[in-house]
Amino acid sequence: MTPAARVQAAIELLDAVIAAAQADGAPADRLVSDYFRQRRYAGSKDRRAVRELVYAAIRVCGPVPPGGRAAMLRLAQVDPAIVPLFDGSTHGPEPVGAGEPVAAGGVAPEWVESALAASGVAGGGALALLDRAPLDVRVNTLKAARDMLDLPEAGEPLAAPNALRFAAGTPVERWDAYAAGQIEVQDHGSQIACMAVAAQPGETVIDLCAGAGGKTLSLAAAMDNRGTLLACDTDRARLSKLAPRAERAGAGMIETRLLDPGKELAALADYAGKADAVLVDAPCSGTGTWRRKPEAKWRLTPERLNRFAAVQTRLLAIAADLVRPGGRLVFVTCSLLDAEGAGQIDAFLAEHPEWSADTLALPLGREHGKGWRLSPLQDGTDGFFVASLSRAC
Numbered sequence: 001m002t003p004a005a006r007v008q009a010a011i012e013l014l015d016a017v018i019a020a021a022q023a024d025g026a027p028a029d030r031l032v033s034d035y036f037r038q039r040r041y042a043g044s045k046d047r048r049a050v051r052e053l054v055y056a057a058i059r060v061c062g063p064v065p066p067g068g069r070a071a072m073l074r075l076a077q078v079d080p081a082i083v084p085l086f087d088g089s090t091h092g093p094e095p096v097g098a099g100e101p102v103a104a105g106g107v108a109p110e111w112v113e114s115a116l117a118a119s120g121v122a123g124g125g126a127l128a129l130l131d132r133a134p135l136d137v138r139v140n141t142l143k144a145a146r147d148m149l150d151l152p153e154a155g156e157p158l159a160a161p162n163a164l165r166f167a168a169g170t171p172v173e174r175w176d177a178y179a180a181g182q183i184e185v186q187d188h189g190s191q192i193a194c195m196a197v198a199a200q201p202g203e204t205v206i207d208l209c210a211g212a213g214g215k216t217l218s219l220a221a222a223m224d225n226r227g228t229l230l231a232c233d234t235d236r237a238r239l240s241k242l243a244p245r246a247e248r249a250g251a252g253m254i255e256t257r258l259l260d261p262g263k264e265l266a267a268l269a270d271y272a273g274k275a276d277a278v279l280v281d282a283p284c285s286g287t288g289t290w291r292r293k294p295e296a297k298w299r300l301t302p303e304r305l306n307r308f309a310a311v312q313t314r315l316l317a318i319a320a321d322l323v324r325p326g327g328r329l330v331f332v333t334c335s336l337l338d339a340e341g342a343g344q345i346d347a348f349l350a351e352h353p354e355w356s357a358d359t360l361a362l363p364l365g366r367e368h369g370k371g372w373r374l375s376p377l378q379d380g381t382d383g384f385f386v387a388s389l390s391r392a393c
Ligand SMILES: C[S@@+](CC[C@H](N)C(=O)[O-])C[C@H]1O[C@@H](n2cnc3c(N)ncnc32)[C@H](O)[C@@H]1O
Pocket: 208, 209, 210, 211, 212, 213, 214, 215, 216, 232, 233, 234, 235, 238, 259, 261, 262, 264, 281, 282, 283, 284, 311, 315
Protein backbone atom coordinates (compact mmCIF):
# COMPACT_ATOMS: atom_id res chain seq x y z
CA MET A 1 0.00 0.00 0.00
CA THR A 2 1.23 3.52 -0.70
CA PRO A 3 1.33 5.96 2.24
CA ALA A 4 -1.72 7.71 0.72
CA ALA A 5 -3.59 4.39 0.42
CA ARG A 6 -2.90 3.73 4.09
CA VAL A 7 -4.45 7.09 4.97
CA GLN A 8 -7.53 6.25 2.86
CA ALA A 9 -7.83 2.84 4.57
CA ALA A 10 -7.62 4.54 7.96
CA ILE A 11 -10.37 6.98 6.92
CA GLU A 12 -12.65 4.09 5.92
CA LEU A 13 -11.93 2.36 9.21
CA LEU A 14 -12.59 5.54 11.16
CA ASP A 15 -16.00 5.81 9.46
CA ALA A 16 -16.74 2.29 10.73
CA VAL A 17 -15.39 3.04 14.24
CA ILE A 18 -17.51 6.19 14.54
CA ALA A 19 -20.66 4.39 13.35
CA ALA A 20 -20.04 1.43 15.68
CA ALA A 21 -19.42 3.69 18.67
CA GLN A 22 -22.76 5.41 18.15
CA ALA A 23 -24.69 2.18 17.51
CA ASP A 24 -23.04 0.23 20.34
CA GLY A 25 -21.38 -1.94 17.70
CA ALA A 26 -18.03 -3.74 17.54
CA PRO A 27 -14.91 -2.32 19.22
CA ALA A 28 -12.24 -0.65 17.07
CA ASP A 29 -9.72 -3.49 17.35
CA ARG A 30 -12.28 -5.97 15.98
CA LEU A 31 -13.19 -3.61 13.12
CA VAL A 32 -9.50 -3.29 12.22
CA SER A 33 -9.02 -7.09 12.23
CA ASP A 34 -12.17 -7.64 10.13
CA TYR A 35 -11.09 -4.96 7.65
CA PHE A 36 -7.77 -6.67 6.98
CA ARG A 37 -9.27 -10.16 6.92
CA GLN A 38 -11.05 -8.99 3.76
CA ARG A 39 -7.88 -7.38 2.34
CA ARG A 40 -5.26 -10.10 2.35
CA TYR A 41 -3.05 -8.06 -0.01
CA ALA A 42 -2.13 -5.73 2.86
CA GLY A 43 1.16 -6.71 4.47
CA SER A 44 1.98 -6.59 8.17
CA LYS A 45 3.68 -3.18 7.84
CA ASP A 46 0.58 -1.79 6.11
CA ARG A 47 -1.67 -3.20 8.82
CA ARG A 48 0.45 -1.75 11.58
CA ALA A 49 0.66 1.65 9.90
CA VAL A 50 -3.10 1.85 9.24
CA ARG A 51 -3.89 0.74 12.78
CA GLU A 52 -1.54 3.41 14.16
CA LEU A 53 -3.26 6.07 12.04
CA VAL A 54 -6.72 5.00 13.21
CA TYR A 55 -5.79 5.04 16.89
CA ALA A 56 -3.81 8.27 16.59
CA ALA A 57 -6.85 9.95 14.99
CA ILE A 58 -9.21 8.66 17.70
CA ARG A 59 -6.85 10.01 20.37
CA VAL A 60 -6.69 13.54 18.96
CA CYS A 61 -10.46 13.99 18.45
CA GLY A 62 -12.50 14.99 21.49
CA PRO A 63 -16.19 14.93 20.52
CA VAL A 64 -17.55 12.33 18.07
CA PRO A 65 -16.16 13.41 14.64
CA PRO A 66 -18.57 14.00 11.75
CA GLY A 67 -16.73 11.30 9.75
CA GLY A 68 -13.46 9.51 9.08
CA ARG A 69 -12.10 12.22 6.79
CA ALA A 70 -12.78 14.92 9.36
CA ALA A 71 -11.03 12.79 12.01
CA MET A 72 -8.01 12.28 9.74
CA LEU A 73 -7.88 16.00 8.94
CA ARG A 74 -7.77 16.68 12.68
CA LEU A 75 -4.80 14.28 12.92
CA ALA A 76 -3.19 16.13 9.98
CA GLN A 77 -3.33 19.34 12.06
CA VAL A 78 -1.23 17.60 14.71
CA ASP A 79 0.95 15.66 12.23
CA PRO A 80 1.54 17.85 9.12
CA ALA A 81 3.28 14.95 7.28
CA ILE A 82 -0.22 13.61 6.59
CA VAL A 83 -1.42 16.70 4.68
CA PRO A 84 0.35 15.96 1.33
CA LEU A 85 -1.05 12.41 1.38
CA PHE A 86 -4.50 13.82 0.57
CA ASP A 87 -3.29 13.72 -3.04
CA GLY A 88 -6.14 12.23 -5.10
CA SER A 89 -3.89 9.30 -6.15
CA THR A 90 -5.56 6.03 -7.24
CA HIS A 91 -6.09 4.54 -3.77
CA GLY A 92 -5.42 7.69 -1.79
CA PRO A 93 -7.85 10.24 -0.33
CA GLU A 94 -9.27 13.08 -2.42
CA PRO A 95 -7.48 16.43 -2.05
CA VAL A 96 -8.72 18.55 0.84
CA GLY A 97 -11.63 20.76 -0.22
CA ALA A 98 -12.00 24.40 0.75
CA GLY A 99 -13.88 24.69 4.06
CA GLU A 100 -13.94 20.92 4.55
CA PRO A 101 -14.95 20.02 8.12
CA VAL A 102 -12.19 19.12 10.55
CA ALA A 103 -13.10 17.22 13.72
CA ALA A 104 -12.72 19.08 17.00
CA GLY A 105 -9.76 18.32 19.25
CA GLY A 106 -9.83 17.71 22.97
CA VAL A 107 -9.91 14.61 25.11
CA ALA A 108 -13.54 13.51 24.96
CA PRO A 109 -17.05 14.86 24.35
CA GLU A 110 -17.47 18.09 26.35
CA TRP A 111 -19.92 16.71 28.89
CA VAL A 112 -17.54 13.83 29.66
CA GLU A 113 -14.59 16.22 30.04
CA SER A 114 -16.71 18.31 32.45
CA ALA A 115 -17.71 15.23 34.48
CA LEU A 116 -14.05 14.16 34.66
CA ALA A 117 -12.98 17.66 35.73
CA ALA A 118 -15.65 17.61 38.46
CA SER A 119 -14.12 14.31 39.59
CA GLY A 120 -10.63 15.89 39.80
CA VAL A 121 -9.34 14.71 36.39
CA ALA A 122 -8.42 17.62 34.11
CA GLY A 123 -5.46 18.96 32.11
CA GLY A 124 -2.58 16.47 32.00
CA GLY A 125 -4.59 13.97 34.04
CA ALA A 126 -7.30 13.90 31.38
CA LEU A 127 -4.83 13.80 28.47
CA ALA A 128 -3.01 10.86 30.06
CA LEU A 129 -6.22 8.81 29.83
CA LEU A 130 -5.35 8.55 26.12
CA ASP A 131 -1.69 7.57 26.53
CA ARG A 132 -0.54 4.30 25.00
CA ALA A 133 -0.58 1.58 27.62
CA PRO A 134 2.47 -0.63 28.22
CA LEU A 135 2.01 -4.37 28.61
CA ASP A 136 1.88 -5.61 32.18
CA VAL A 137 1.90 -9.22 33.28
CA ARG A 138 1.23 -10.89 36.60
CA VAL A 139 3.50 -13.74 37.57
CA ASN A 140 1.24 -16.57 38.69
CA THR A 141 2.58 -17.58 42.10
CA LEU A 142 0.76 -20.91 41.83
CA LYS A 143 3.38 -21.83 39.22
CA ALA A 144 6.34 -19.45 39.43
CA ALA A 145 8.09 -16.70 41.37
CA ARG A 146 8.88 -13.30 39.85
CA ASP A 147 12.56 -13.43 40.81
CA MET A 148 13.10 -16.96 39.50
CA LEU A 149 11.26 -16.70 36.19
CA ASP A 150 13.33 -17.08 33.03
CA LEU A 151 11.65 -15.03 30.28
CA PRO A 152 12.85 -14.14 26.75
CA GLU A 153 12.96 -10.48 27.88
CA ALA A 154 13.54 -9.09 31.35
CA GLY A 155 10.49 -7.10 32.38
CA GLU A 156 10.54 -4.12 34.72
CA PRO A 157 9.46 -5.16 38.22
CA LEU A 158 6.59 -2.96 39.44
CA ALA A 159 5.12 -2.07 42.83
CA ALA A 160 2.63 -4.95 42.93
CA PRO A 161 4.71 -7.90 44.12
CA ASN A 162 4.10 -10.10 41.08
CA ALA A 163 3.92 -7.46 38.34
CA LEU A 164 6.33 -7.06 35.42
CA ARG A 165 6.12 -4.41 32.69
CA PHE A 166 7.05 -4.83 29.02
CA ALA A 167 6.79 -2.55 25.99
CA ALA A 168 3.39 -2.51 24.30
CA GLY A 169 3.22 -5.21 21.65
CA THR A 170 5.71 -7.58 23.35
CA PRO A 171 4.52 -11.03 22.18
CA VAL A 172 4.22 -12.49 25.70
CA GLU A 173 1.33 -14.72 24.63
CA ARG A 174 3.77 -16.64 22.41
CA TRP A 175 6.20 -17.31 25.24
CA ASP A 176 6.58 -20.74 26.84
CA ALA A 177 5.95 -19.20 30.27
CA TYR A 178 2.52 -18.02 29.05
CA ALA A 179 1.60 -21.46 27.67
CA ALA A 180 2.73 -22.97 30.98
CA GLY A 181 0.45 -20.63 32.95
CA GLN A 182 3.35 -18.91 34.70
CA ILE A 183 2.30 -15.45 33.52
CA GLU A 184 -1.02 -13.72 32.81
CA VAL A 185 -1.55 -10.41 31.04
CA GLN A 186 -3.03 -8.05 33.64
CA ASP A 187 -2.71 -4.29 34.01
CA HIS A 188 -0.67 -3.24 37.03
CA GLY A 189 -3.64 -1.23 38.34
CA SER A 190 -5.87 -4.28 38.15
CA GLN A 191 -3.30 -6.26 40.14
CA ILE A 192 -3.26 -3.56 42.81
CA ALA A 193 -7.07 -3.47 42.92
CA CYS A 194 -7.01 -7.22 43.65
CA MET A 195 -4.66 -6.59 46.58
CA ALA A 196 -7.45 -4.56 48.22
CA VAL A 197 -9.45 -7.81 48.58
CA ALA A 198 -6.65 -9.19 50.80
CA ALA A 199 -7.91 -12.69 50.01
CA GLN A 200 -6.37 -15.33 52.28
CA PRO A 201 -5.94 -19.11 51.84
CA GLY A 202 -8.95 -20.96 53.25
CA GLU A 203 -11.39 -18.05 52.95
CA THR A 204 -14.72 -17.96 51.12
CA VAL A 205 -14.48 -15.31 48.41
CA ILE A 206 -17.00 -14.36 45.74
CA ASP A 207 -15.99 -12.50 42.57
CA LEU A 208 -19.45 -11.24 41.69
CA CYS A 209 -18.60 -9.74 38.28
CA ALA A 210 -15.84 -12.10 37.21
CA GLY A 211 -16.11 -11.70 33.43
CA ALA A 212 -13.39 -13.86 31.86
CA GLY A 213 -11.69 -14.07 35.26
CA GLY A 214 -8.74 -11.66 35.10
CA LYS A 215 -9.15 -10.78 38.78
CA THR A 216 -10.44 -14.23 39.80
CA LEU A 217 -7.13 -15.80 38.75
CA SER A 218 -5.25 -13.23 40.78
CA LEU A 219 -7.44 -14.03 43.83
CA ALA A 220 -6.86 -17.77 43.38
CA ALA A 221 -3.10 -17.17 43.47
CA ALA A 222 -3.43 -14.97 46.59
CA MET A 223 -5.46 -17.79 48.21
CA ASP A 224 -2.83 -20.33 47.19
CA ASN A 225 -5.62 -22.41 45.64
CA ARG A 226 -7.13 -23.12 49.08
CA GLY A 227 -10.62 -22.25 50.26
CA THR A 228 -13.70 -21.37 48.20
CA LEU A 229 -13.58 -18.99 45.26
CA LEU A 230 -16.83 -18.50 43.38
CA ALA A 231 -16.73 -16.58 40.08
CA CYS A 232 -20.08 -15.21 38.88
CA ASP A 233 -21.26 -13.22 35.91
CA THR A 234 -24.40 -12.69 33.87
CA ASP A 235 -22.52 -13.01 30.58
CA ARG A 236 -22.23 -16.66 29.57
CA ALA A 237 -19.69 -16.03 26.81
CA ARG A 238 -17.31 -14.12 29.10
CA LEU A 239 -17.63 -16.53 32.01
CA SER A 240 -17.02 -19.52 29.75
CA LYS A 241 -13.54 -18.17 28.96
CA LEU A 242 -12.55 -18.59 32.62
CA ALA A 243 -12.31 -22.42 32.78
CA PRO A 244 -9.50 -22.81 30.21
CA ARG A 245 -7.61 -19.89 31.75
CA ALA A 246 -7.98 -21.40 35.23
CA GLU A 247 -6.73 -24.73 33.96
CA ARG A 248 -3.65 -23.15 32.40
CA ALA A 249 -3.02 -21.24 35.64
CA GLY A 250 -3.42 -24.35 37.79
CA ALA A 251 -6.22 -22.60 39.72
CA GLY A 252 -8.35 -25.67 40.36
CA MET A 253 -10.23 -24.04 43.27
CA ILE A 254 -12.39 -21.77 41.10
CA GLU A 255 -16.09 -22.55 40.72
CA THR A 256 -18.25 -20.59 38.31
CA ARG A 257 -21.91 -19.66 38.48
CA LEU A 258 -23.88 -17.96 35.71
CA LEU A 259 -26.38 -15.44 37.08
CA ASP A 260 -29.67 -14.15 35.69
CA PRO A 261 -29.80 -10.34 35.76
CA GLY A 262 -32.36 -9.36 38.43
CA LYS A 263 -32.23 -12.81 40.10
CA GLU A 264 -28.66 -12.78 41.38
CA LEU A 265 -29.47 -13.13 45.08
CA ALA A 266 -31.79 -16.08 44.52
CA ALA A 267 -29.02 -17.87 42.61
CA LEU A 268 -26.58 -17.13 45.46
CA ALA A 269 -28.91 -17.90 48.38
CA ASP A 270 -26.53 -20.63 49.63
CA TYR A 271 -23.87 -17.94 50.19
CA ALA A 272 -26.09 -15.32 51.89
CA GLY A 273 -24.20 -13.83 54.85
CA LYS A 274 -21.37 -16.36 54.47
CA ALA A 275 -18.61 -14.81 52.34
CA ASP A 276 -15.44 -13.52 53.98
CA ALA A 277 -15.04 -11.17 51.03
CA VAL A 278 -17.03 -10.20 47.96
CA LEU A 279 -15.36 -8.40 45.06
CA VAL A 280 -17.66 -6.23 42.92
CA ASP A 281 -15.62 -5.37 39.82
CA ALA A 282 -18.64 -3.57 38.47
CA PRO A 283 -19.58 -2.83 34.87
CA CYS A 284 -18.78 0.84 34.20
CA SER A 285 -18.10 3.46 31.55
CA GLY A 286 -14.44 2.37 31.40
CA THR A 287 -13.03 5.93 31.39
CA GLY A 288 -9.92 4.44 33.02
CA THR A 289 -9.30 2.09 30.09
CA TRP A 290 -9.27 4.59 27.23
CA ARG A 291 -5.52 3.93 26.84
CA ARG A 292 -6.54 0.58 25.30
CA LYS A 293 -9.97 1.47 23.89
CA PRO A 294 -9.89 5.19 23.15
CA GLU A 295 -13.08 5.02 21.05
CA ALA A 296 -15.00 4.13 24.23
CA LYS A 297 -15.19 7.88 24.90
CA TRP A 298 -17.59 8.13 21.95
CA ARG A 299 -19.84 5.35 23.26
CA LEU A 300 -20.70 7.13 26.46
CA THR A 301 -23.97 9.07 26.81
CA PRO A 302 -25.44 10.58 29.99
CA GLU A 303 -28.15 7.87 29.85
CA ARG A 304 -25.57 5.09 29.56
CA LEU A 305 -23.61 6.50 32.48
CA ASN A 306 -26.79 6.62 34.59
CA ARG A 307 -27.53 3.01 33.67
CA PHE A 308 -24.03 1.91 34.76
CA ALA A 309 -24.39 3.81 38.03
CA ALA A 310 -27.77 2.17 38.72
CA VAL A 311 -26.33 -1.32 38.11
CA GLN A 312 -23.39 -0.52 40.41
CA THR A 313 -25.78 0.57 43.19
CA ARG A 314 -27.72 -2.66 42.79
CA LEU A 315 -24.59 -4.85 42.74
CA LEU A 316 -23.30 -3.20 45.93
CA ALA A 317 -26.58 -4.05 47.67
CA ILE A 318 -26.43 -7.67 46.42
CA ALA A 319 -22.83 -8.04 47.57
CA ALA A 320 -23.69 -6.62 51.01
CA ASP A 321 -26.19 -9.47 51.52
CA LEU A 322 -23.50 -12.06 50.76
CA VAL A 323 -20.84 -10.83 53.20
CA ARG A 324 -20.70 -12.40 56.68
CA PRO A 325 -20.66 -10.11 59.73
CA GLY A 326 -17.07 -8.87 60.04
CA GLY A 327 -16.42 -9.60 56.36
CA ARG A 328 -15.48 -7.18 53.60
CA LEU A 329 -16.90 -5.88 50.36
CA VAL A 330 -14.46 -4.53 47.79
CA PHE A 331 -15.87 -2.28 45.08
CA VAL A 332 -13.82 -1.61 41.95
CA THR A 333 -14.51 0.30 38.76
CA CYS A 334 -12.11 1.11 35.93
CA SER A 335 -13.53 4.62 35.85
CA LEU A 336 -12.36 7.98 37.17
CA LEU A 337 -15.88 9.45 37.27
CA ASP A 338 -17.06 9.97 40.84
CA ALA A 339 -20.56 8.86 39.84
CA GLU A 340 -19.00 5.40 39.45
CA GLY A 341 -16.64 5.62 42.40
CA ALA A 342 -16.53 7.86 45.45
CA GLY A 343 -20.16 8.90 44.92
CA GLN A 344 -21.34 5.27 44.91
CA ILE A 345 -19.58 4.58 48.20
CA ASP A 346 -20.96 7.71 49.89
CA ALA A 347 -24.49 6.70 48.83
CA PHE A 348 -23.99 3.09 49.97
CA LEU A 349 -22.68 4.10 53.40
CA ALA A 350 -25.55 6.54 53.87
CA GLU A 351 -28.03 3.70 53.23
CA HIS A 352 -26.14 0.99 55.17
CA PRO A 353 -25.15 2.28 58.64
CA GLU A 354 -23.77 -1.13 59.69
CA TRP A 355 -20.98 -0.75 57.11
CA SER A 356 -17.86 1.42 57.25
CA ALA A 357 -15.05 2.25 54.83
CA ASP A 358 -11.64 0.70 55.55
CA THR A 359 -8.42 2.67 55.28
CA LEU A 360 -6.51 1.26 52.34
CA ALA A 361 -2.73 1.26 52.07
CA LEU A 362 -1.95 -0.07 48.61
CA PRO A 363 1.55 0.13 47.08
CA LEU A 364 0.48 2.67 44.45
CA GLY A 365 -2.25 5.31 44.18
CA ARG A 366 -3.86 7.60 46.72
CA GLU A 367 -6.96 8.19 48.79
CA HIS A 368 -9.95 9.51 46.92
CA GLY A 369 -13.19 10.08 48.80
CA LYS A 370 -13.75 7.05 51.00
CA GLY A 371 -11.71 4.90 48.66
CA TRP A 372 -8.55 4.83 46.56
CA ARG A 373 -7.66 5.99 43.09
CA LEU A 374 -5.09 4.84 40.54
CA SER A 375 -4.54 6.99 37.48
CA PRO A 376 -2.59 6.81 34.21
CA LEU A 377 -0.85 10.14 34.87
CA GLN A 378 0.25 9.56 38.44
CA ASP A 379 0.60 5.78 38.55
CA GLY A 380 1.14 4.69 34.94
CA THR A 381 -1.76 2.26 35.31
CA ASP A 382 -5.26 2.15 33.90
CA GLY A 383 -7.57 4.39 35.92
CA PHE A 384 -9.31 2.64 38.83
CA PHE A 385 -11.45 3.48 41.82
CA VAL A 386 -11.21 0.95 44.66
CA ALA A 387 -13.01 0.92 48.02
CA SER A 388 -13.00 -1.67 50.78
CA LEU A 389 -15.98 -1.72 53.14
CA SER A 390 -16.38 -3.75 56.32
CA ARG A 391 -19.56 -5.04 57.83
CA ALA A 392 -19.81 -4.69 61.60
CA CYS A 393 -19.76 -8.01 63.52
C1 LIG B 1 -15.54 -4.81 34.59
S1 LIG B 1 -16.21 -6.25 33.96
C2 LIG B 1 -15.42 -7.49 34.91
C3 LIG B 1 -13.99 -7.74 34.54
C4 LIG B 1 -13.36 -8.91 35.27
N1 LIG B 1 -13.59 -8.89 36.69
C5 LIG B 1 -11.86 -8.97 35.02
O1 LIG B 1 -11.06 -8.68 35.91
O2 LIG B 1 -11.49 -9.31 33.89
C6 LIG B 1 -17.82 -6.26 34.61
C7 LIG B 1 -18.58 -7.56 34.44
O3 LIG B 1 -19.82 -7.44 35.13
C8 LIG B 1 -20.72 -8.29 34.49
N2 LIG B 1 -22.08 -7.99 34.98
C9 LIG B 1 -22.96 -7.06 34.52
N3 LIG B 1 -24.10 -7.10 35.24
C10 LIG B 1 -23.93 -8.07 36.17
C11 LIG B 1 -24.75 -8.60 37.21
N4 LIG B 1 -25.98 -8.12 37.41
N5 LIG B 1 -24.27 -9.57 37.98
C12 LIG B 1 -23.02 -10.06 37.78
N6 LIG B 1 -22.19 -9.62 36.80
C13 LIG B 1 -22.65 -8.64 36.02
C14 LIG B 1 -20.45 -8.06 33.03
O4 LIG B 1 -20.93 -9.11 32.24
C15 LIG B 1 -18.93 -7.94 33.02
O5 LIG B 1 -18.32 -9.16 32.69
